[in-house]
Amino acid sequence: MDLFLYLDRDTPIHRLDPRTKILLTLLSFAMALMFRDIPVLLVVTALVLLVGSLGRALPNLGRIRGVLIMIALFCLTIWPLARGELSLSGVLYGAMVALKTDLMIVAGMVFLSTTKIEEIAEGLVRLHLPYRGAFAFATAIRLVPMIVETSHTIIQAQKSRGLDLDSGNFLERIRRHVPLVIPTLVSLIRSTNVFSMALESKGFGYSPKRTTLLDLRLGRGDCAAIVLGLGVFAALLVLKLAPGAYAAWAAFFPWGSF
Known part of the structure; x- marks a missing residue:
């Protein structure tokens, strides 16, 4: 029984710098927390699943499908009761919360499936942690x-x-x-x-200066991924902050905005 999440594959996502993947994961978390619109969350979820497909990490999602389904059922049951709305609006609100939660879990799973633990540690150090x-x-x-x-x-x-x-x-x-x-x-x-x-x-913490076998460098693929991720985040942020654009979006999708 393999309990470790990392999948050793040779894919474009695996070859990305861990700092790039950390940034993209944090951006997906931020978008999941910022928006309460089901269409927007579905778009972000589709993008995360696309990244997972490129990284051949989707088999790991099958290992937690029971957890994802349980979270969805729990939200669809509890949130309408908590809001006091046993109606379509209450059910849609529960679906929105379930989508937010599952989106962050899937994004984290894709990150852990395509990034070695050693790369995560070194990436955090390079980010001055x-x-x-x-x-x-x-x-x-x-x-x-x-x-x-x-x-x-x-x-x-x-x-x-x-x-x-x-x-x-x-x-x-x-x-x-x-x-x-x-x-x-x-x-x-x-x-x-x-x-x-x-x-x-092994003298852990003896010297503040450490050496590492990992040589992390941002390549063209990292730059393209960062620009794409920031572009999607900026576009959705403008949509959220611009009153006219957000009102038009809410009018076009009245069933999925809260």
Whole structure:
């Protein structure tokens, strides 16, 4: 079971500088948060999926399709009730919130699927983030699959010893899984201790000047991607801030603007 998200491919998206991909991901987050119009969010989602297709990262979206569907169903159910509108307007508002959330998740998944963890850390350092912060962020991304794998190993070990975790209703299965949290935490604490000793033995943080094997350079593809991303962001920003343009847009799509 491969729990890591990065897909080793030779695509134009993989060859982009990690700083470019970080910028494009942040722009997609900003557009998702700025707009409350379903047509605009659909356009941005289509662009993100196009980038994912160029990077051959769409198979990873299939791994989280259940999460995306659950978020959509949750928003379509809760938000109309929270707004007190059991109507088409309330359902469309829930669809807008679901689209915002799923858009950011998909953008993040495409980024993690096409960028190595080492490239993320080095890209953040080149963006003048302190190395300790960049290392902590990259380590957190690396440890999440390890935590899932540890819990999966412990569950399989307990099942081999005769522990029944699959029978009963949903609440009973949750109750049987609770005692497994303790060995999972103990295993993680041991791994963290070994990890800290490995960092100390390698002199982590000894010198402020660091060297790296990665030679990051912005190429023509990076410049084109940055210009395209900023162009889309600027066009949508003008659409949002220009009263006449936004009013015309809202009149043309009255069903998807809030």
